[in-house]
Amino acid sequence: MATIDYPLDRPRAVEKEFSFSETLYKWVATVDHKRLGLMYIVSSIIFFVIAGLEATVIRTQLIFPNLHVVDPDTYNRLFTMHGTTMVFLVGMPFIAGFANYLVPLMIGARDMAFPRLNAFGFWIFLFGGLLLYFSYIGGGGLGGSGSAPDVGWFAYAPLTERAFSRGHATDYWILGILVSGIGSIASAINVIVTTISMRCPGMTLTKMPMFVWTMLVDSWLIVIALPPLTAAQIMLLLDRYLGANFFNTQKGGSAVLWQHFFWIFGHPEVYILIFLAFACLNEVVPVFSRKPIFGRQAMVGALVAIGFISLGVWAHHMFSVGMTSWSNTFFAASTVLVGVPTGIKIFNWTATMYGGKLRMTVPMLFCCAFLLQFLCAGLTGIMLGMAPFDWQLTDSYFVVAHFHYTLAGGLVFGIFAGLYYWYPKVTGRMFNEKWGKWHFWLFVIGFNLTFLPQHMAGFLGMPRRIYTYPAGRGWELWNFLSSCGVPFQLAAILFFAVNFVYSARKGEPAGDDPWDAWTLEWATTSPPPEYNFEKLPVVRSSRPLWDLKHPQDPDWKYNQ
Amino acid sequence: MNPYSLLAFLQVQASNLPERKIANMFRPLASPGESEKQVALLTFAITGAIFVVVGGLIVYTIARFRSRPGDDLRQEPPQVYGSNQIEVAWTIIPILIVFVLIGVTARVVAGVQNASPPKTTTHVTVIGHQWWWEVQYPDYGITTANEVHIPFSLDGAQATYFMLQSMDVAHSFWVPQLSGKTDVIPNRDNYLWMNPKAAGYYYGNCAEYCGTQHANMQIRLVAEPPEDFKKWTLNQQTKANEAxxxxxxxxxxxxxxxxxxxxxxxxxxxxxxxxxxxxxxxxxxxxxxxxxxxxxxxxxxxxxxxxxxxxxxxxxxxxxxxxxxxxxxxxxxxx
Missing domain, CATH: 2.60.40.420 (Cupredoxins -  blue copper proteins)
Structure with a gap:
């Protein structure tokens, strides 16, 4: 067998000075997957900060009973924008960003399959996001003042119909999300085509890195799950402007129909989001445990199983809408069942760590916290899947706690693991480890302090989405504790931001492969050149750099 | 009777009923709430056990295999790729647990949703409005608002059947100590029943976001002895005071x-x-x-x-x- 040729340490390309307008042109007109990936990630981080500040106002309002920091309408707009932003303008573009940057590098390709579609996807997502936020200026309609949508991120009909939602705020919600959804679909199609057709010689599907596998399944889910939302949003627009009455209950439309449409999208959507965290863990955990991923085939199988089952669980958001007992039982069963493959993933990551030599770097710390917090989220998910218990829990603060454990304690922790892990590759410099650890510990404390008490508020009957609450119903302590977690999280994010900005200029040079890792992105320079690889690599196992570094003990000798 | 003494009289009367301000779903006082609590406790037991075992394993793994200062980092640990026996084990065991959970769910769902009304039944129609509740008693010809009166009996034999409707957007009717919530959806009739086993002035809330004042769409449910309920209906049936x-x-x-x-x-x-x-x-x-x-x-x-x-x-x-x-x-x- 020919030797595999990827020199591990090569001289860095000479950096040319560019003027501001040249730089701007380079970024705006680029079709390079790495630049587009970076722009996706930076926009996501900016939207993440905005959404975090919105949440800060929300928690300030709820710190004491009967507090009126903002008026009810403002509050309702804030939680609508917080949820919408986090899902559509943080989670989704983070997926596109990570996939764009890493998939071609990991499969040894020079770019995505459709570079221009890729650029289109990014810009249309960004304009969708800006359109949503433009509602603060234009949402009141002609001559009206600005008003953001206040219908919740799920926008339940008929609250969104013209009878109950005047002005254009809801239209901004519909159009902003619809447009950025087109970007997500474009990016997903691109990832699918790239992984199917552009893998380097020798990389069969069984040897494809787990990150890429996760992104492939994730992209299929996006392609399947997003169109129902887009369709429903168009139907809603027809209702609002052409008198279609799909969801207009005043004229015989169905409010429940919207809920079905929304959750047929909405539940796969949460798996779409968490898959990004899975993808990051699939790379970070093995590298810092110094062991290959445990049960690779089982991990891929579990991934595909979650994808399939997640398409059949949507109505567990609707146990209280008065479905028949058979429907409720069916959706309870499918919901609890999805816990099995999800459990397999947690077990396999733990088994990967077991017997390893854990390097407790910042990305690994985030993975460890992910495992414990995502375990909690999974178990509260089973509670919510038990339909009779859900009749009590749904739409209470328990649900708020549950999905923040999945999407913040899970997804955001997974994203931070990924950001820290690939930071040296992207910038060519190391981040400050000490500040990274401050970020981690403050974030763990802040996150758990904020969301753990919300379970209790839910048990005591506190409903979601209320702008204030009376004293004396047992909710004061839990809300107070919950709000106390916020400053910790803000401080953590400050450490993160300062670290990333500062280290990009002043950090220690990282070299090509600072983590002693095994996948192809570490075989090129940091940052990688525009063409990624001078010579396309040839691989014989799922850990090509391991094979290279351990010629006496390569992976491909073993049956895997 | 002057207005002040009237108010005083009402307050005395109301104070006979225990306040149930802390709407703790784990202190249920009616049948649906009780069976939901049973499901909850079983789920807690199972998920708690899983949490201890899996969480313990994760913490143990981190503590035990953490590399310490002085470890030779060039020395790689044994490369283990997986084990089919272990994978099968941790697939089969969760599936068995899932079957238990599904069985319990199916039984309780059917028990609550398909229960047939007992002999003594009160019918109430609750209609959600932005942001208050209209309460009708078709058998008595009464219409009132926000405060739902229903009879209770210690053995739970007094059941009330609610028909839930909405005039505008989706709401949800939730009195945690009596029953889980049921959504109140326009253009659709939903049903909910409860049989309180203790008197009380119960607190509840609208639990589906319904617009600006969702927070102040609260429910007060007065479960009182049948004779008091009877008295209340008689008073409500009279026309307005014409003094x-x-x-x-x-x-x-x-x-x-x-x-x-x-x-x-x-x-x-x-x-x-x-x-x-x-x-x-x-x-x-x-x-x-x-x-x-x-x-x-x-x-x-x-x-x-x-x-x-x-x-x-x-x-x-x-x-x-x-x-x-x-x-x-x-x-x-x-x-």
């Missing part, structure tokens, strides 16, 4: 636009958009639970509802002080 001393105040009330939205049985006020006021003073709170019902609050509310419950659908009518006094004086006769 002659209130005639002038009444005329003022009827001359204002209050009557476009509010109903006072037996008068020309036949509006249906807002809560029925025929027996307003029998209710402990106003504005969907936003403030207590007393003379001072009532006056403040009529004067400026938008100041108390911003965004609610009752306008501030800009009444003169004199009109305000008269309207409040009349309202206070509506026991």
């Amino acid at each position: 002659s001393e209130a005639a002038q105040d009444k005329a003022v009330f009827l001359s204002l636009s209050c009557v476009n939205c509010h109903m006072v049985q037996g008068t020309t006020a036949i509006g249906k958009f807002g809560p029925d006021l025929t027996h307003l003073m029998s209710r402990r709170e106003i504005g969907g639970g936003v403030i207590e019902n007393n003379r001072k609050n009532l006056r403040a509310w009529v004067n400026d509802p938008q100041g108390i419950k911003p965004g609610c659908l009752m306008p501030s009518l800009k009444l003169t002080d004199r009109e305000l006094d008269q309207v409040v004086a009349y309202l206070e006769t509506l026991k």
